[in-house]
Amino acid sequence: MSTQAISHPAAAAPRSGTNAAATRLVLRIGFVLLAAVFVVATLLPLLVLLKVSISAPQDIMTARPPFLIYNATLEHWRALLNPATLYGPARHSLLVATGTAVLGVLIAAPAAYVISRMPRTWRYGLILGLLFTQMFPDVGIAMPVAITFLRLGLNDTDLGLMLAHLVPTLPFVAWILVGTFEMIPREVEEAAFVDGNGKIGTLARVVMPLAAPGIAVAALFAWLKSWNDLVYAIYLFLGERTLPLMTFYYSNRGSVFDTATFAVLLTIPVMVVTLALQRYIEAGTLSGAIKG
Amino acid sequence: MLLPLTLYILLLTFVPVLQAIGMSFTDRYSGAFPSLSNYQYIVGRPDFTAAFLNTLGITALSVSMEMVAGLILALMLARTFAGRGFFRTVILTPMGVPTLVAGAAMLYFFRTNGYVNEALLRLGLIDVPIYWTESGLRGVFAIALADMWKVTPIVTLLLLSGLESIPGDVYEAADVDGANRWQSFWSVTLPLLMPAITMALIVRAIDAFRIFDVVMVMASRSIPVMSTFVYSNYFDFQDPYSASAAATILLLMIVAFIAAYFLLVERRRGELA
Numbered sequence: 001m002s003t004q005a006i007s008h009p010a011a012a013a014p015r016s017g018t019n020a021a022a023t024r025l026v027l028r029i030g031f032v033l034l035a036a037v038f039v040v041a042t043l044l045p046l047l048v049l050l051k052v053s054i055s056a057p058q059d060i061m062t063a064r065p066p067f068l069i070y071n072a073t074l075e076h077w078r079a080l081l082n083p084a085t086l087y088g089p090a091r092h093s094l095l096v097a098t099g100t101a102v103l104g105v106l107i108a109a110p111a112a113y114v115i116s117r118m119p120r121t122w123r124y125g126l127i128l129g130l131l132f133t134q135m136f137p138d139v140g141i142a143m144p145v146a147i148t149f150l151r152l153g154l155n156d157t158d159l160g161l162m163l164a165h166l167v168p169t170l171p172f173v174a175w176i177l178v179g180t181f182e183m184i185p186r187e188v189e190e191a192a193f194v195d196g197n198g199k200i201g202t203l204a205r206v207v208m209p210l211a212a213p214g215i216a217v218a219a220l221f222a223w224l225k226s227w228n229d230l231v232y233a234i235y236l237f238l239g240e241r242t243l244p245l246m247t248f249y250y251s252n253r254g255s256v257f258d259t260a261t262f263a264v265l266l267t268i269p270v271m272v273v274t275l276a277l278q279r280y281i282e283a284g285t286l287s288g289a290i291k292g
Numbered sequence: 293m294l295l296p297l298t299l300y301i302l303l304l305t306f307v308p309v310l311q312a313i314g315m316s317f318t319d320r321y322s323g324a325f326p327s328l329s330n331y332q333y334i335v336g337r338p339d340f341t342a343a344f345l346n347t348l349g350i351t352a353l354s355v356s357m358e359m360v361a362g363l364i365l366a367l368m369l370a371r372t373f374a375g376r377g378f379f380r381t382v383i384l385t386p387m388g389v390p391t392l393v394a395g396a397a398m399l400y401f402f403r404t405n406g407y408v409n410e411a412l413l414r415l416g417l418i419d420v421p422i423y424w425t426e427s428g429l430r431g432v433f434a435i436a437l438a439d440m441w442k443v444t445p446i447v448t449l450l451l452l453s454g455l456e457s458i459p460g461d462v463y464e465a466a467d468v469d470g471a472n473r474w475q476s477f478w479s480v481t482l483p484l485l486m487p488a489i490t491m492a493l494i495v496r497a498i499d500a501f502r503i504f505d506v507v508m509v510m511a512s513r514s515i516p517v518m519s520t521f522v523y524s525n526y527f528d529f530q531d532p533y534s535a536s537a538a539a540t541i542l543l544l545m546i547v548a549f550i551a552a553y554f555l556l557v558e559r560r561r562g563e564l565a
Binding site: 031034035038039041042043045046048049052062063064065067106107108110111112113114115130133134135136137138139140141143144145147148163164166167170171174227228230231234235244247248251252256259260263264266267270271272273274275 | 293294296297298300301304305306307308309311312315361364365368373379381382383384385386387388389390391392393394395396397398399400401405406407410413421441498501502504505508509510512518519522523526532535536539540542543546547550
């Protein structure tokens with residue numbers, strides 16, 4: 001079912017004309033049906049979350065839940081948007097995610113720049129090594145980190161959670177940034193250097209502006225990873241809560257509506273950022289890894 | 293300039309990993325090292341066996357479903373058709389959904405009074421609602437489906453970029469040789485796609501073995517997996533030693549899988565080529 005084979009009329013040539021046309025029609029209908037199935041399967045869970053978050057209890061808390069909304073209400077959203085519940089978790093989530101993104105780029109960018117100027121084999125070896133650190137389960141890394149942070153008084157602090165979120169984030173940020181710096185031709189840099197910019201000047205005035213889009217993608221990636229994280233937060237935040245912890249807390253208590261509303265709230269920023277990033281996700285970061 | 297990153301990874305990844313492995317070999321009462329007592333203790337527990345088997349089941353099921361769905365989607369997206377941009381955007385939306393939220397959404401499908409049961413009841417396929425989130429095949433299936441929903445887009449993108457890197461002239465050659473669509477799929481597309489498939493499979497399997505968020509939200513107690521077993525040993529039983537042992541076993545499972553994959557699949561492919 002490859003593009004080329006299907007678009008090639010030669011592939012169907014040996015058959016008679018009407019037969020081939022019929023086959024093509026059947027294939028086209030099959031294709032559309034399949035696409036429809038995927039679209040529905042993808043959107044349904046999200047629609048259900050939205051639906052639950054705006055449904056009155058009698059539509060959900062019943063043995064035979066209806067598929068449509070009969071009694072809509074904004075009661076759950078009103079309860080959620082109460083500053084007393086929302087302010088703390090939202091502040092932690094925002095601060096930690098932003099801090100993780102900034103620190104992640106600051107720590108990874110210099111290293112990524114150096115790696116990007118290394119010979120090819122070194123480059124891929126180092127990147128692979130970085131990604132292999134991700135093989136050890138998070139739940140196993142988070143535990144000793146939590147024990148150490150407890151001693152250092154970093155549990156339940158935004159700084160502690162930022163430092164922990166950098167563990168799963170840094171390798172990917174470095175990976176994206178190496179790809180970004182690789183794209184900047186050495187000649188551009190050398191020309192700037194010869195023009196009397198100096199090493200630091202070249203970096204600040206020439207390399208960084210050219211790398212800005214890649215840096216933005218890496219930062220947003222780190223932001224999302226931190227915003228979504230449950231593992232490290234669950235180990236390090238015992239008193240305070242982040243938004244994912246709130247979602248988990250309500251699901252664990254079986255609060256159907258709070259879970260759905262928090263889940264939707266958690267998703268909105270991520271959805272916005274991901275849609276904005278879609279172009280870049282395809283172009284650079286993922287494909288670079290395979291094609292090498 | 294490498295220093296900050298190197299230091300960070302040493303202090304906050306390597307040291308904790310070594311600490312965890314060290315703790316797993318330390319006896320939790322006497323402090324004796326090295327000792328296998330933590331391993332002996334957890335391996336004998338029924339909830340460990342359940343966690344081990346559930347993890348294997350979820351990984352096998354979700355990774356194979358993801359690979360099939362991802363491959364179909366990638367092949368669809370490799371074509372040009374009206375509405376392709378819209379289709380692609382819709383298909384990729386789960387990437388913009390936190391994993392935890394994917395689990396929460398599935399909760400409403402797989403509760404006893406959830407929509408899956410309701411649909412089955414209305415279709416007359418069952419008379420009594422099914423209890424989905426129990427340990428065993430049903431729970432494994434429900435969780436694998438939640439995981440699949442969330443990550444199929446990533447698999448699709450990985451395979452799509454693999455497909456796009458296959459030059460068009462190999463298809464023309466196959467065409468000239470009289471290969472039909474199936475033949476050219478099996479003998480041209482699939483072999484050339486192997487590097488992308490390997491990459492997607494390994495990346496996904498590592499994550500599936502470590503599955504945590506979805507399980508915590510959907511069935512934090514009733515369906516143990518390795519990650520939640522680690523967590524509950526640390527938090528519920530205050531026993532970081534057994535937790536470390538379980539984390540180390542999980543690491544070994546991942547390493548064993550990757551080694552087996554390269555030995556069985558990649559080497560054979562090398563011999564054929």
